[in-house]
Amino acid sequence: MTRTVGILIFDGIEVLDLGGPFEVLSVATRLAGRDGEAAPFQPVLIGASGAPAVGRGGFRVLPHATLDDHPPLDVLIVPGGVMDAPLADPRVREWVRAQSARVEVLASICTGAFLLASEGLLDGRRATTHWEDQVDLQAQFPALTVVPDVAWVDSGAVVTSGGISAGIDMTLHLVERLHSRALAERTARQMEFRWSGQGLRDGVNP
Amino acid sequence: MTRTVGILIFDGIEVLDLGGPFEVLSVATRLAGRDGEAAPFQPVLIGASGAPAVGRGGFRVLPHATLDDHPPLDVLIVPGGVMDAPLADPRVREWVRAQSARVEVLASICTGAFLLASEGLLDGRRATTHWEDQVDLQAQFPALTVVPDVAWVDSGAVVTSGGISAGIDMTLHLVERLHSRALAERTARQMEFRWSGQGLRDGVNP
Numbered sequence A, B: 001m002t003r004t005v006g007i008l009i010f011d012g013i014e015v016l017d018l019g020g021p022f023e024v025l026s027v028a029t030r031l032a033g034r035d036g037e038a039a040p041f042q043p044v045l046i047g048a049s050g051a052p053a054v055g056r057g058g059f060r061v062l063p064h065a066t067l068d069d070h071p072p073l074d075v076l077i078v079p080g081g082v083m084d085a086p087l088a089d090p091r092v093r094e095w096v097r098a099q100s101a102r103v104e105v106l107a108s109i110c111t112g113a114f115l116l117a118s119e120g121l122l123d124g125r126r127a128t129t130h131w132e133d134q135v136d137l138q139a140q141f142p143a144l145t146v147v148p149d150v151a152w153v154d155s156g157a158v159v160t161s162g163g164i165s166a167g168i169d170m171t172l173h174l175v176e177r178l179h180s181r182a183l184a185e186r187t188a189r190q191m192e193f194r195w196s197g198q199g200l201r202d203g204v205n206p
Helices: A015-034 A090-100 A112-118 A131-140 A166-178 A181-190 B015-034 B090-100 B112-118 B131-140 B166-178 B181-190
Strands: A003-008 A041-047 A060-062 A075-078 A105-108 A152-154 A158-161 A199-201 B003-008 B041-047 B060-062 B075-078 B105-108 B152-154 B158-161 B199-201
Touching (some): A003 A090, A075 A090, A075 A112, A075 A166, A090 A112, A105 A112, A166 A199, B003 B015, B003 B090, B015 B041, B015 B181, B075 B090, B090 B105, B112 B158, B152 B166, B166 B199
Parallel strands (some): A003 A041, A075 A105, B105 B158
Antiparallel strands (some): B152 B158
16 A cells, blocks of 8 residues: 655755655655555655745755645654744644544654644653754643653654654654565665664554 | 855755755754854755756755856765756756866765766766666776775765765765864764764875
């Protein structure tokens, strides 16, 4: 089966928080295709509108779909960066909350965890974020428990990751969880990425 | 001084070959700014035209400038991916050759080395590319010497790197070479990237 993986894009997005997971999913799908396998993943960049998102450093990326018009998602990834724009947009927040009830896995990278937390989606869970923001995340959202020093925390329906490159580690973990360890390892090797594998599996059905 | 770093974008570009170096330069500049320092780098995405480049997996990124209209470059990075489009475009090839005579450093990531090699810019040099393509690069261009098992080869005016994530390693090396080891290390830590530092310094004035 092909899993449709939505990646939210917004003004202020951290470029590698976006490019890393997209690359992992794209390479994994290419490698599976070499074996004649149906595409395991279809990454879809989703914007609040059809306009380009202006990421940090002025990187401009175009969405494939919008909040109002996108294929049904199996996985939703919320990247990080400067979160002011998505946090200030009630449409984005409501959409993330609505998707959280539908998808198999809801994931965040870096400061994307603040968007999940602000909707209460991390309450009662262990979670992580960029090392610089861990104290803030814990202070703002005492109903979650921040885990330091891991690339990602898999609490089943919700998976959070550390900063920037940790999103690559986490997406490789999602390839392992949703497809196979073998494909995740091949993908890391194809990307010449030193995959830490350093994460916390906090139960698959919390 | 601010160095303007051009990154060539084209249809078929590998997303992380683009996003990785852009992120390194952008994060390094942000961290330097925290210390009140002038921006060390200004990354500029340069397209053959002003149209979005459609990278692998359907990722669409907008250029900041075009071959005919861009600021003077101090560094030019040629990413990899499917190289058919840039190799088939005489304007792109001629522009890369012309820039090679002007910039302080010409760099390639992954299969971007094929574009440099096709213009003779790697003749007599040691160079590297994605591990899957090393045999082809050597066979097609016997005047260069392929080095396996390194993230990058710095031959002074020209720096080449291995596949995909190796472009991050290489760009961190450029931050070290053009600014400082301290800033490169801070950038890697900010990105939570496990920087190998595994490269070959082949002389700075070959």
